[in-house]
Structure formats: C-alpha cells, structure tokens
Amino acid sequence: MPKDKTAASVNRKNEIIAAAIEVFAEIGYFKATTAQVAERAAISQPYVFKFFATKEALLLAALEVSWARIIDAFRQVIASAASDRLEAELIEAYDQLLLEHKNETLLQMQAQTISDDTIRKAMRNGFRGVQGMVLEAFQKAGFPNAEERTTIFLAKGMLCNISMALAMPELKGI
Template sequence: MAKRATSSDRRADIVSAAVEVFAEIGYYRATTAQVAERAAISQPYVYRFFTKESLLVESLELSWQRIIAAFEQVINSAAPEQLEEGLIEAYEEIMHSHTNEILLQMQAQTIRETPIRDAMKKGMSQVKHLVQRAFEQAEITDAQQKTSDFLARGMLCNVSMAIDMPDLMVKR
C-alpha cells in the first residue's frame, strides 16, 4: 500500500520544484503552473499553500537555513585555526549540491518586492552575524573585516559558478 504524502511533504515538494523552476527560467518568467507541473500536482494545490511571491520567499528562507546549518556545524566542530577553511569548504559543498538555491539567491538580489528583499536581508544578516561571531570567538584578528572579506569571496564564488568562469577564483 502506497504511503500518502502529508501536506508538509507536499509543501516541501512545491518549494523544491519552485527552487528548480525559478533558478532555471527566472522568477518573473516562471509561473505557478510550471511549479505545479514540476511538483506533479495541480496548480490550485500550489495556491492552497502559496502565492508566487510567498513561494519565492519560502524558497529563499530554505536556502539561507541550509547555509546557516552547514556553517553552524563547522563552527561547532572546527578548531579555531581551521574555522575559515571549514566554512569555505561547507559553502563550496552547498554550491555543488544545491546550485539552484545559490542561483535563486543571486536572482533575488535584484528583485525589488519588499518581502523578497526582506528575506534576502534577513538571510545575509544572519550569515554575517554567525560568521563574525565565530571569527570573534576564534580570536581572529579584525573579525569584522575578515567577515566582510569572507562574504565578498562567497559572492565572487557565486558569480564564478553562475557564469562558468572558475578562473575568477584564486586557488587555495
């Protein structure tokens, strides 16, 4: 007997489909009908849970939470001298395993709707504070500047990946 999907499972399926569709064709060009098709459900079922805008916001929140969870794992296990390298490796893994989420964040940086901008600001702020606090606790010199450099490098990694120009990145 097949197990029936719960509404929380279906919500997750919808968000997963939205990440793929929005990343592939862009938020403005994508439709909830395309998301529904990718999730193998009806469009009215998508609207049971989301508007198009709230679907993007939830997708962005998912992507930020994935980064935060990965960074927290590194922070809780890495020796201070391995902290930055561990964070870089964790982010590189996310870039490879969840490329569409990173592409979605990149797109969302240019979207002006308040809820989307708020989701981006909240996520970036959480990551910034998490990394800076970890650098401070590891007694890294000039933790604020080191955090800014770390975030800037992450943005460059995103651009490098998005336009398939690995030579933008300096090898460690």
C-alpha cells in the same frame, strides 16, 4: 489532522518548494509561473495555492529554505572546527553547498535584484544572519580584525556565486 496526513502535507509542501527553486532558478522568477512549478512537482496548480497564496509567498519560502541550508551548514562547521581551520572549513562547506544546491544559489542571486520590499527584507535578513554568525565565530576564535575578515569572507562567497553561475572557476583562483 492525523499524524500521517500532516507528514504527507509537509512533504508535499517541501516538494513544491523544491520544484519552485528549480523552476525559478532555470527560468527566472518573473518568467516562471505557478503552473510550471505545479507541473514540476507533478501536482495541479490549485494545489500549489493550497500552501502558498501567491507566487511571492512561494519565493519567500524558497529563499527561507536556501538561507536555512547555509546557516545549518555553517552552524555545523562552527560547532566542530578548530579555530585555525574555521575559515577554511566554512569555505569548504560553502563550496559543497554550491555543488549540491546550485539552484538555491541562483535563486538568491536573482532575488538580490528584485526591488519588492518583502523580498529585499528576506534577503537582508538572510545576509545578516550569515554575517552575524560568521562574525561571532571569527570573534570567538580570536581572529584579528574579525569584522574585516567577515566582510572579506562574504565577498569571497559572492565571488564564488558568480564563478559558479558563469562557469568561470578562474574567478576563484582555481
């Protein structure tokens, strides 16, 4: 495939994933249809299936994008933050993600309740990736009780999710 067609295909796939994130977050994964995703992406429904064999495959791709965004943001912070600012900067980065990519967080929150083994595996892998990255960073920074601090950090992140989803900033102590 020529380079420009490959790039266009990748862009179209990314547009479909972005549309799916929006639709799934707004309507809910189980209520949403691939026709609604196609409409949001301004394409035909069969074109969605050119890239994703099933709605579940599309959800998995959307979850992969959302977890990758968190990992990338945290990786940047870990690479540049001073040890004494590491946790605060990770929190700031996550708060920024909640502002800029709210639908991805809402999607992850929904996915946590889906009992399908493939979806659960994707969610476990995402959480493990974030947990491992934060734990390693806290250990390298010399944080005492790095395991416990990592657990508390992740718990605060979940509370931030709930705070955002319910429009209850008081849950974050704001």
